[in-house]
Amino acid sequence: MTNLAVVFFTGLTTGGLSCLAVQGGLLASSVANQAQDDLSAGATNTDPHGSPSASHVALPIVLFLASKLVAYTILGLLLGWLGSALALTPQVRALVQIAIGIFMLGTALRLLNVHPIFRYFNIEPPKKITRYIRRKSKHSDGQFVTPIFLGALTVLIPCGITTAMMALAIGSGSPIAGALIMAAFIIGTSPAFFGLAYFATKLGEKMHEKFLKVAGAVILVLGLFAIESGLNLAGSPVSFTAFVQTLASQRAASQVAANQASIPVTGEAASPASSPAAGGAQQPASSDTLNMTATSQAYSPQVIQAKAGQAYKLVIDSKDNRGCGRSVVIPALNLQTTLAENGQSVIDLPAQKPGTMRITCIMGMYNSRIQFN
Amino acid sequence: MTTQTFDVAGMNCTACVMHIEGIEDEIQGIESIDVNFKKQRMVVEYDESKVTEEEISRAVKLAGYTATNRKDA
The missing domain is CATH 2.60.40.420 (Cupredoxins -  blue copper proteins)
Incomplete structure (x- = not known):
């Protein structure tokens, strides 16, 4: 199973800040509207610069994040199930894993702005959906229903790193593993989203550019790891693991040869003994x-x-x-x-x-x- | 109603697309903004009696990106 700690840390660091840019606006707008309604003050319609009080801010954020967590966990469950349905044989699983790795590499190279061609490794939700969600966040007057509704709708507008995690969930080939991957990632992103309420979206935007580079590097490593796993599963002789094993084999052979040279040949004593440490x-x-x-x-x-x-x-x-x-x-x-x-x-x-x-x-x-x- | 195509610099992902398209709700006179991430372009449909090309470019600039009218490029 993919290391959940790594997934959580990805969410905590790069994921949180990069996903803020996509989904944070919804949260900020929702919170701003809430504060505007409550305080009858002049908060802007996009950023909560009116500094709403903590009590007015905390509840909608918690509802938004809880709803988002539930939605993505269910999504992870479904993606893991899809992965299990696709991965009927190790060969199919290997192909899926390699395809996921290539998608992640493309995503990473897009984030690192290596070449315009990598812009095709970007999943864009339909305009109608983004427009609907955006307007809903700005014009809804539901006090608690709105944050819950918007939190759940964020599954329709995943950021680049989230889509990479969704790919991992498919690759896990297990509904439970898929749900855990998405849940760990979303929990990891939550502190950044919570911080949004106090620092507003501008901080995220300023740091966004720098963190995209870090995010690109993280996804690059995850992508290489996915391709490596796929190659191993396919039994390919070309993989990093195969290279390491070849080195280990050569080292062991040379060690055995050295032992044979140093020990006098006396019947069976010359045969190489079991030596896992070699x-x-x-x-x-x-x-x-x-x-x-x-x-x-x-x-x-x-x-x-x-x-x-x-x-x-x-x-x-x-x-x-x-x-x-x-x-x-x-x-x-x-x-x-x-x-x-x-x-x-x-x-x-x-x-x-x-x-x-x-x-x-x-x-x-x-x-x-x-x-x- | 006028339709203009702009080259947009500085977009990294879907977030930027949504951010720029959100301008259509904030400036009166803009009917729609359709951003193409892959081509790094946006097509703006607007009422030139209510908003100017410069105001649109300025709004995009404020959002953190650079919009250049393709006819000027």
Whole structure:
């Protein structure tokens, strides 16, 4: 599952301020109208420069944000459900993940203003909807209904970072995970929205330009991460994880070679012993068994050495294995299976030609591989 | 009623589009503002007896962007 803390922090920092620009105007207008009604004072119709009192401001903001949170959580639920419906197989899921990553990269490059072509990575709500919401926010006289109504309507006018999070929710492939992603993000953005009531929209606008750059960088990283996950899930030999695993494999091989050179050859003592510490690589524990450990943090070792042309039993020892790590995928075998939370699971591996067999979790986040030599 | 097309500089996302289009509710005489983010343009339909091209450009400037009439470009 996508790290919710990262999603929350994205909302707290860049998301809040950039989304303020899209949706903050609604909140400001709503609050300004509320104060105007209550105080019969001359607040402007766009910015609450009339400094309405905290008691008049707090309640509509809380209602607005609560309504927004509920609306986006439901949206996340639906998007996660859509993702689960789309991601029928690991291959489809990999494609969705890569497409999401490309969308996020495009969004990031648009925010960083790299080239006009990236403006196409922008989802614009229909003019009729934005016009309706804008006018509703300025001319509604409902005291508490308006903030609730407007808060819910913000789902129709998502900002760039929100759409990136929506893409993540689809990619999660789970209604619960999708709802949690959107909820974590919206909760993260809430302090900035709440601060709006006191500092008005102008502060957000001044900082907007700078924060867009930061937002672009954050989404760029998230996008690369999504593409990486998709490539892993597809079993692609071209990915950052594959590169790291190759390095680990090479390091382990050179270490084994060094050990062989330094230890006198005396029968079986020369055979390389199981050594998970050696660059994360491990030799087979017995002639027909390969061992791997799955926790809620990682699969280990990163590289398992095996002989080509021989069938094996892959014994996966789960230790407190929660989250997406429980659903393991071996793309080369077109195999997807669920591991125990604790205990051993055995997968039969038919004899393989020399090469690499990738093992990944359903999200492409946890990875290992078997090197058949 | 007159229709003019302006190049708009400084737009980053949907927020800017909504911000600029909001001007149509604030200045009397503007019938509609249609902003195209991808082309970085806006088409303004307005009553020139009530509002001038300069006033429209000034309003966009106040919103934080720069509008240049395409016929002047």
